[in-house]
Amino acid sequence: MNLASLNTPAAIVDIDAMTRNIQRMQTRMNALGVQFRPHVKTTKCNQVVQAQLDAGAKGITVSTLKEAEQFFAAGIDDIVYAVAMAPNKLEQAMMLRRRGCRLKIVTDSVSSAQAIAAFGNTHAQAFEVWIEVDVDGHRSGIAPDDDLLLDVGRVLHEGGMRLGGVLAHAGSSYDYNSTDDLERIAEQERAGCVRAAERLRAAGLPCDTVSIGSTPTALAARHLEGVTEVRAGVYVFFDLVMHNVGVCATGDIALSVLTTVIGHQENKGWAIVDAGWMAMSRDRGTQRQQRDFGYGLVCNEEGVPLEGYVMSAANQEHGIVSRIGEPDTAIAARLPVGTRLRILPNHACATGAQHPAYHALSRDGTVSEWPRFYGW
Amino acid sequence: MNLASLNTPAAIVDIDAMTRNIQRMQTRMNALGVQFRPHVKTTKCNQVVQAQLDAGAKGITVSTLKEAEQFFAAGIDDIVYAVAMAPNKLEQAMMLRRRGCRLKIVTDSVSSAQAIAAFGNTHAQAFEVWIEVDVDGHRSGIAPDDDLLLDVGRVLHEGGMRLGGVLAHAGSSYDYNSTDDLERIAEQERAGCVRAAERLRAAGLPCDTVSIGSTPTALAARHLEGVTEVRAGVYVFFDLVMHNVGVCATGDIALSVLTTVIGHQENKGWAIVDAGWMAMSRDRGTQRQQRDFGYGLVCNEEGVPLEGYVMSAANQEHGIVSRIGEPDTAIAARLPVGTRLRILPNHACATGAQHPAYHALSRDGTVSEWPRFYGW
Structure with missing residues (x-):
């Protein structure tokens, strides 16, 4: 299994980033x-x-x-x-x-x-x-x-x-x-x-x-x-709320949601993706922080942020990806139907809870399924 | 199984209300x-x-x-x-x-x-x-x-x-x-x-x-x-967003979350309950509507609204129940530890998705488990 073989939406865990986050916290606790x-x-x-x-x-x-x-x-x-x-x-x-x-x-x-x-x-x-x-x-x-x-x-x-x-x-x-x-x-x-x-x-x-x-x-x-x-x-995954608090960089965020572009509204500069609030959660934790990321920060499939692009709105299984400020009316050419993106979440606890499993991505590109449970 | 025997939090479906909602819509569609x-x-x-x-x-x-x-x-x-x-x-x-x-x-x-x-x-x-x-x-x-x-x-x-x-x-x-x-x-x-x-x-x-x-x-x-x-x-469950839109009464809302009071902050007028955003969802759909219900409208265990009491804030497994306006500093006497409440949700689709099953409540008080699935 690798990223390209995954159905979307899917919750991706970057094992390298997670491991660094775990080490960082444990090293600090040992020192204290x-x-x-x-x-x-x-x-x-x-x-x-x-x-x-x-x-x-x-x-x-x-x-x-x-x-x-x-x-x-x-x-x-x-x-x-x-x-x-x-x-x-x-x-x-x-x-x-x-x-x-x-x-x-x-x-x-x-x-x-x-x-x-x-x-x-x-x-x-x-x-x-x-x-x-x-x-x-x-x-x-x-x-x-x-x-x-x-x-x-x-x-x-x-x-x-x-x-x-x-x-x-x-x-x-x-x-x-x-x-x-x-x-x-x-x-x-x-x-x-x-x-x-x-x-x-x-x-x-x-x-x-x-x-x-x-x-x-x-x-x-x-x-x-x-x-x-x-x-x-x-801390184990970090997220955009923690990024706004100032305790991690976006590159430390180990959880993202893999999604596929399914359509556009070109004159509005919107790409529609198949991750909505069901995949991201309804958490809008960055809304009142120094930087509002909507429902998440948009990255390419490799996880590199497309600076200025966020999921600006979400319905149950639809997300709207757009550029902050001036609409990107060339978005259909930039992100054609079928393009796969990864969205960094506002709140890792809430986003993870929407998914039956994480898809854990190793440095070599292989993906393992890590189940998670829910309910009471 | 009945309400009293349920663990909390739990998603309750009022079968009578659901049946009325289904009939109302189908009758209308037939007429149209x-x-x-x-x-x-x-x-x-x-x-x-x-x-x-x-x-x-x-x-x-x-x-x-x-x-x-x-x-x-x-x-x-x-x-x-x-x-x-x-x-x-x-x-x-x-x-x-x-x-x-x-x-x-x-x-x-x-x-x-x-x-x-x-x-x-x-x-x-x-x-x-x-x-x-x-x-x-x-x-x-x-x-x-x-x-x-x-x-x-x-x-x-x-x-x-x-x-x-x-x-x-x-x-x-x-x-x-x-x-x-x-x-x-x-x-x-x-x-x-x-x-x-x-x-x-x-x-x-x-x-x-x-x-x-x-x-x-x-x-x-x-x-x-x-x-x-x-x-x-x-329409099958309705919710507070639909209530604000004006297409249902609170008595038509068939979904609620059963919860237990676990503590208080008396001077603030807060009761703390064991349903947080994990049980209610992070949906704040009434935030920009004519009446903001926070994370939900508080009812007694029978489902009758306690007018003016809402879940005003939520963490993952904690909800804060309070009165809108003047704090209820007698809330610990009114809703002692162990009191069971039912919270009507902002958005039935989002709240249901947080639960592995509904607990369907019949008119005679018996409760059946109705499983639901999630994921992609």
Whole structure:
């Protein structure tokens, strides 16, 4: 199998770029003296995750219990489910633990902690629980100085659960694009999470793990004193949102969507392609960033950007490729029907999720199919 | 299986609402004297499509050849692939026809028509081809008065292909929300497509089928003189975009995402739920409409809207539910951890595509699993 033999649209992974991205992150984590626990929600793909582990990652982070089940079945037993635990999922989590999975679950509320402890005690299951810490007001978690932190810790610890640590994610790091801002938010993430751990310990509660991370902060942090592990996901492929944040070049983006030109509207300067939002996802993450790439940056079949050409609009199975600014009324001659292009995505996690498999492209031009799963 | 026994997030189909939507459209098409060919890209689900056929639909419309293969395997042989044909897909189309599928393919360019004729002649395959007509500048197709229409028709007809008809889709109908505008765009779609058919016939070319359609125009057209069939897809479930267009009530929306409250940020008035953009899709189709529903309208577990509450933001597996306007700082008491909600989606086609199966809810409260497929 090679690029020319693939049906379109297809999700292409450039193995060389992916390998460089994995090495870059792992080398950085080694230098900073922390363990690295990749977030596998980006790819949900055994081959990719195995490459991350082979490079030195310790354990994984998941966003669904289905990911935990699938990767546990693939032999990975050190797993953090990094979404606050819903009471109705406790049985599923317990079944994983009973089968030998060292699953860690997360909470940020007294009521959820109580539900975990009650269920755990009823079923003689001492869940390992990490408390989610809010370091930037981005989403969920407990602010480091909020006494709720200690309340939740006590409910778990005194309720017989194993209070294993604290976990933070500076999701607001995606909103910045300068080194200074990224270093500042990285330090805020580190300091806030360490502060939460220190408060728990000062209250006599256990807190071994201090887990932080996002791709921008992991790549910007100057030191990680007090942190034991870092989590990041999208760095493995990168994407145009990360390019706008300033943490990768377009040449580092390992995921693209192979597509075929199927028609034109010449007077408008449009080429119509057979990748629409079903293949790219509806993610418009660059819309409010410094450079809006529409639904993606257009490259030739070799993956070299056609500067100034983007997927400017998308329907379900149609994409409109056009030049930014002055319409290219010669686009039908430039990109005739049958031309194959590759589109770099705004958001690798969202684009990958639209595809049953990646097509992994080696340096020698051969392509392997790497399945990925979806659903809950 | 019932709602209470489902894991979350889950895609719920209200069978009663779906059945009403199917009846409404089919009754209208019968009254207008045209055949109805539903677009199955919305659901990719055998149970839904069978209900459409049982109600009187004739044949189906697909957006990918995978849909054609899957539904042909399920016994449906009258299929239009309504995306302009890429030369590299001709072999796949031919294999379907050789197995007995009455597949119709589409083109809007001389170069693609030439490729179809050349391939067809090489393989002794007289493809049935429809010419795509552009009635509103929305996307692809040939304007009815453009002589390119006749050129493409001649390439196909004289090249030995079966020129079966013309096909138009007034995609711009989604941009309107008044009866007058919808009736006007419906008439524009009808008249433009009929005009194209008449020009082909006047040039001595065959053109049996005149196929138009979109959900808004199908529901707005006052007459369909000269039209032989209508296509529409999203009407089967409807969604918030269609609600904003004005062609359905929220009570008609048959698809929702069941989710569980997993935490709160009380001072912000946020409830955090376990459905994020992975479950809702990234579709923000209501963003530029008369009412922006964020990532969806929040309902209780029975499907009754909590007026004023929307999913205001979404990450991959986290949704933020909040009240529009004044924050609801009592939201943790109103929607405690463990509360189950149903979220009506912006765009049923996009939301369904995120789920491996629908959970179809009967009037008696029982739930059946209806698988759907994805990919290409």
